[in-house]
Amino acid sequence: MNEIEKCREELDLCDDQIFELLLKRNAIVEELMVYKEARQIPIFQPEQEERKNKKWQAKLEGKKHPEEIMGIMNRIIRTSKRIQARKLFSHNIVLIGFMGAGKSTISEFLSTMFAMKIVEMDQVIAEREEMSIPDIFATYGEEYFRNLETKLLIELQEEKNTIISCGGGVAMRKENVVEMKKNGKVVLLTAQPETILERVKDSDERPLLNGNKNIEFIRELIGKRREKYEEAADVILHTDNKTIMAICEELIEKLTE
């Protein structure tokens, strides 16, 4: 056997081992999920990820191709998360609720937990129109914006295993709620007006709140919307005085009950 053939054979052996190990690893991930569920252990344990990352970084010191190897390891971790997400949620997760309830924040965190895709409705609309949301309101009026929301929600029914972070007013239209439920479970995030005010007070990105950043206005608007939010929701989560992590754990628990 010449040198090239010998190298090829060794590479083949390596690839076969990697392949077999990946199969084994995925089976362990599934086993671990069952174990965690039975013992109510949190699904996402960032400290475990952190620990592994540190260990690998240390092992790579002085070695060749550290970035490429970390890239592959991160891809493997990402794949495990996708497997967990698909096992837990066959549907989309649609987050609704008042401005500042935490839809974008929770979406971001869930997406890190499960490597799920996010669609941030406000952001998609702003990008498509090449204008900020306050500018769309000011230029074309609220009705125009609401129609864009409905159109986008209809398109989003093509998505699978995706987190949809709705604008605060999306659940007000009955037709929108029908669309959300076709392919998704609807999660309502709530917070007291005091908490909302605290969370939104430094931003001017919410045209309905500009000039209205006070408890009375927020309480009144939440009051007007509450019934529609609650009617739309499959799951309701109160977010006051809870960490993002605690809210996400509760969300998973309720969605998988």
Ligand SMILES: Nc1ncnc2c1ncn2[C@@H]1O[C@H](COP(=O)(O)OP(=O)(O)OP(=O)(O)O)[C@@H](O)[C@H]1O
């Ligand atoms: N559970 C929480 N604890 C502390 N701060 C939070 C929590 N949830 C959200 N926040 C903070 O509140 C602010 C508003 O949150 P976020 O943008 O996620 O709300 P939203 O529901 O997406 O609002 P909008 O409808 O306007 O898009 C952010 O600065 C975020 O960091």
Ligand SMILES: O=C(O)C1=C[C@@H](O)[C@@H](O)[C@H](O)C1
């Ligand atoms: O609650 C609302 O009506 C809104 C919330 C934001 O997310 C934006 O969609 C827009 O500012 C309107």
Ligand SMILES: [Mg+2]
């Ligand atoms: Mg948001």
